Amino acid sequence: MTVNYYIAVTAAVAAAVPFAAAGWALRRPLPEKTARGIVFAAAAVFALAYWGAGVVKYRADLFGLWDFGIYDSMLHIAAQGGGLLRDFRGGAFDHFSPAALVLLPFYQLWDSPHWLIAFQPVVMAAAAIPLYFAGLRLLRNPVYAMLAPLLYLFNPYFARLALFDFHIECLFPLWFALGFLAWTQHRMRRFLFWMLTLPLIKEDFVIPLGAAGLWMLSLRGRRRAGVLCLAGALLWTLFILKIHFPLLVKADYWHYGRYELFAPTLSGTLANFGAMLARLVQPHVPAVLLSVLLPFAFLPLLSWRGLILLVLPTLGIQLVSAFDQQQLLFSHYASALVGVLPAATILGLRQLRILLWKQKLTRYIGAVAGAALGIMLASHILFADLPQNRYYIHLAGYDTARGGSLLAIPFSAERREELRGKLQNAAELKKVTGRIPDGATVVAQNETGLKLLRRCQVFNVPGPEKADFYLFDRENHHGYESPEELNSLLMRLLRDPDYRFERYGKGILLFRKLTPSVRTKR
Template sequence: MLYLGYILLITIAAAAAGRGASRSRLSLTAKSETLLLRWMVLLFFLSYFILGLYKIEAMQVGNWDFGIYDSMLRNAASGNGLMLDYRGRFDHFSPIMMLFAPLYLLRDSPIWLPLIQSAALAFAAPLLYRTAKRYFRTGPVPLLLTAMYLFNPYYSRLALYDFHAECLFPLFLFAAFYCYSRKRMPYFFLFLALSPLIKEDFVIPVAAAGLWLMTQKRKRLWGAAAIAAAAFWTLFVLKIYYPLLLGENYWHYGRYALLAPTFTQTLMNIFGMIAGLWNPFVPGVVVSVLVPFAFLPAANWKMCLLFWLPTLGIQLVSTSIHQQLLFSHYSSALIAVTPVVALWGARTLRVLLRRRKPSLRQQRAGIASAAILMLAVHLLFCDLPLTRYTNYTVEPEFTYSGGVLSLPLRPAYWQEMIRLLLHADEVRAVTDLLPYPPGTTMICQNEVGPAFLRRGTVYDFPELGIGLTRPDRVDYFILDRGNYHNNGDLTAVNRLLSQLAEDPEYRVINHPSGLLIFARRKLFPEEAPGSPASFLR
């Protein structure tokens, strides 16, 4: 795999550079280390918050999933129902999101979402640092481990891809292990057991943490409790919340296709899931998760096998290629679990190194190599602002790669960002002239959908409306050929557009910018020069 070749070269180069840097004697006082941590956290927060604002203004967020969360919080704040988004009932279990609904009472704006996401991810870092500091009271490990978390390319992937409740998970998990490091097990269990309130997916790391705890004599009861908590939330979501409270099926479970009508078929499905671990993507995906942490998680086999591997494995055995390749937000649990396992790996490595008694220069070389490897991987593979449906674990493309804190290094990339921002302004200038009477309905392309959620009832085009119903007749059909990410079968969309082009009830707005709108004629009773409808001529 091409990615593995790149990683091998980067690792060798980092080791060589680390050996050369071993002669330096850079050391930080406790005060300067704390100051550096604060600046690092603040820079990550501001960088990704500003980039999130840019993506909203440049129409680089989509109805799936940005619009889903935006409309859900807006509905809750305005009294239009809890856990309801623009499509109807929210299709995940994330009751914790309702805590943010009051923000929409202060200001009805989508800017809250990048603020929440960037703040949650960045300000989880001090918890990780304080946890590492409990085990490494001196030395660079706590700060280095925190930097590995922040500079992780998968961190940038979650921070930039729309909005997802999963951004809250590092806060919960790091808080749990901070309590663990202080031997406050009830609080550890509380944070761990409540993490599925963020999203039902997190029952997997909760159960995996329980498996790891079961290997420790004095903590087996807590391990059993964690496994029981994961089982409780699983049964509650699948057997009570969806079928009884919502009256709907949990269709995401079909991504694993595990249960079948017969025991034999279910057993075959289980073996099929295990066989899925041998797909050709696995080596690249595994290495892509380990390399930002200098392979430290592999040093502690118990935690790696029982805590980290199940968290990764549930994605690898999915029938969804997006999950197998950790697209967009599917690495969210690993973003938090991997640095914790890396901390335990560092502890194990420390014990091994004490037996071999490496020289101070060798220790410095190892630390420097890990830091250089971390920065090199971030520089080459961090997600950039225009990234949506791409990954760097199969066949990396370096044409548009290269960034620091996801700020692009190539001038051509900045030019494209500016073009899309100007294009979005042009789209808004045109669509602002359209009338939106009460009860307006529209079917919107994914990329432009969030801009219309406050103007009427929005539905998706066929390629994204998975299992959803939409009316045959709406007031507007809105597409933007100048800002489109092909992520589905366009056959149904093209068929619909062909029908609309021949429908006398609709007229076409074909703007030079690439904006294509089919609008109901009844919305424009007057078309005098200077009227909002005059540009239709």
């Protein structure tokens, strides 16, 4: 059953009422040691839960060549001495991400994709620790200090980034949280180190670096740091676009095409800029804004600096993109927001605490915390991804059959059966790939070729002409390749006398290139 997204949001907000009442009734102050223990325990539970879910997804072939296979092959090639930042596609990695090499020593110790499965949830969950200590310094209240890291961990976008393939962007929340903690400790050199090195994770993070610069400019006594952050964002952008890709890598940076910034004429440039701004009034924009603010109980709205200077640049750059997956914060495109929003939430909580103190309403702290926790739990239960969900977005309508998060699995026989079916299909696919000899050239769908990367030369659909094998799995196809492209390739292979068609299981299709002698016999 599909429910209107705004109705689902209303249900999540309504969950605040009983929790606020419970928080009001308790009123008992929470010891700092208890609050710290809750945050540490929650971080450990989330790290282990998503690590386990990642292992299940890998066994069920729910990771793809793009992007899990790209990172795995890149680190495998580097560990084998084949060069740095090169992946299975044969060329240089198409992003600026030197930080990905932090995993290289692990691959040299044990060359396995399981490092990626563990690394992503663990480093993401670890960000809750500096967030707690940053909140404690600014808020002087263990209850409020505990809120931001919990809201961060339960954020549905946290689940999406933790579960969707692998992206080195998973480092961003921890990196940013360490910088934010340094700012609360008045250690500006350390703050600048963490901020100015953000683009080493990925070139996109020149945006939150610039946003941090705007934030610093608004703070008395911190304007020099603001100028340095803005200058750093500009210099990193020039280096990446004008030196790294064209001169060092000698490759086009095609992701730049997602923004129509320049045209041959001034009028064309102005028209492109107008088209970018026009995307801010599209129907999905309010839903995206709600999806970002709801898991944090709208607390960032209380701090204009946190909202306008930190949050809006990192959100706006996605909304004005010509790429619909960025506009909808699909898969990993919310990574900067996942890291920035907890800091903005702490700033909002500080403004709320000051307001309650001035109005002598500090007795309402428990009610506010309870309301935030209620919204947090409801939004997580409703909107966090299930392990078997791929390429799914709920902003157009909330599908009750695909909602429920990890918490739903023990209580839903249907979801357990669905996952069991995917595991059985993956076991059948493993038998088929075992029949493919080492060194063969294989063209495969996004989800089917991952297990062959270390044995064969693998290409994503459509791949080169006359590959040794073409491998498809209709039971585990999630729409990465266009149906037209896929069907066209299938029909061509069915008509090609050079290939023998083999079918396995429910929907595993293998096309095997024939040797000349076999072709003659046919």
